[in-house]
Amino acid sequence: MPSPNPAAMDFLLTRRSRPSKTLTGPAPDRETLETLLTAAARSPDHGKLEPWRFVVLQGAALERMAAAVEVAGQRLGKDEDAVAKAAAAFRDSPLCVAVIEVQKPSEKIPAIEQTYSAGAVCLALLNAALASGWGANWLSGWASHDRQFLTDALSLSDTESLAGFIHIGTETSTPPDRPRPDLSKITTWVEA
Ligand SMILES: Cc1cc2nc3c(=O)[nH]c(=O)nc-3n(C[C@H](O)[C@H](O)[C@H](O)COP(=O)(O)O)c2cc1C
Numbered sequence: 001m002p003s004p005n006p007a008a009m010d011f012l013l014t015r016r017s018r019p020s021k022t023l024t025g026p027a028p029d030r031e032t033l034e035t036l037l038t039a040a041a042r043s044p045d046h047g048k049l050e051p052w053r054f055v056v057l058q059g060a061a062l063e064r065m066a067a068a069v070e071v072a073g074q075r076l077g078k079d080e081d082a083v084a085k086a087a088a089a090f091r092d093s094p095l096c097v098a099v100i101e102v103q104k105p106s107e108k109i110p111a112i113e114q115t116y117s118a119g120a121v122c123l124a125l126l127n128a129a130l131a132s133g134w135g136a137n138w139l140s141g142w143a144s145h146d147r148q149f150l151t152d153a154l155s156l157s158d159t160e161s162l163a164g165f166i167h168i169g170t171e172t173s174t175p176p177d178r179p180r181p182d183l184s185k186i187t188t189w190v191e192a
Contacts, residue, residue, distance in 0.1 A: 018135030027095035094169030135171030
C-alpha cells in the first residue's frame with residue numbers, strides 16, 4: 001500500500017515561484033542555506049557523477065555580478081534597458097545560488113542526462129526554499145549564455161555552464177498563480 005505524505009503533495013500541487021524583483025532581506029543564513037543545498041544535492045543523478053556544484057553569491061559578490069553583467073552587455077551591444085534589468089536582478093537580490101552544471105567524462109552517461117540532472121538540482125533547490133517559507137525564483141538571463149561572462153564573473157571552466165541562478169529571500173507579496181498546463185493536452189495514455 002502507498003504511504004502518502006499529504007503535506008508534501010499539497011506543497012507540490014500549489015507551489016509557485018516568487019518573482020525575484022519582489023524579494024527582499026533577510027535571506028537564509030549559512031546554516032539554513034546548507035540545509036536547502038543538502039536537499040537540492042539529493043537529486044536524481046545517473047551514475048552518481050555529481051555533475052553540478054553551487055556558488056553562493058551574497059553582498060559584494062552580487063554587486064560584482066551586476067557590474068560584470070554591465071560589462072558583458074556593453075560588449076554584446078545589448079540595449080540599455082536589458083542591461084539595467086539583468087544587472088538589477090543581482091544588485092537587488094538578497095542572495096543568489098548559481099547552480100553550475102559540471103560535465104563529467106563518462107562512457108555510460110550521456111551529456112544530456114547530466115544537463116537534466118543539473119536542471120533537477122535547480123528545481124529541488126527552488127522547491128526546498130519555497131517549502132521552507134522563503135521566496136525563490138529560478139532565473140537565467142542572456143548573460144548566463146555568454147561564455148565570456150561565465151569566465152569573467154564566475155571563473156567557470158570550459159566543461160561548466162550555468163544551469164540556473166536561484167534567487168532566495170523574503171517575499172514581499174504572493175503573486176497570483178500563472179495558468180498551468182492542461183493535462184489532457186500534454187498526456188497520452190497508452191493502454192494497448
Ligand atoms: C532554465 C530556466 C530559466 C529561466 N529564466 C528566467 C528568466 O531569466 N527570467 C524570467 O522571468 N523567468 C525565467 N524562468 C521562469 C521562472 O523561473 C518560472 O518558471 C516562472 O516564474 C514560474 O515559476 P513557477 O512555476 O515556479 O511558479 C526560467 C525558468 C527556467 C526553467
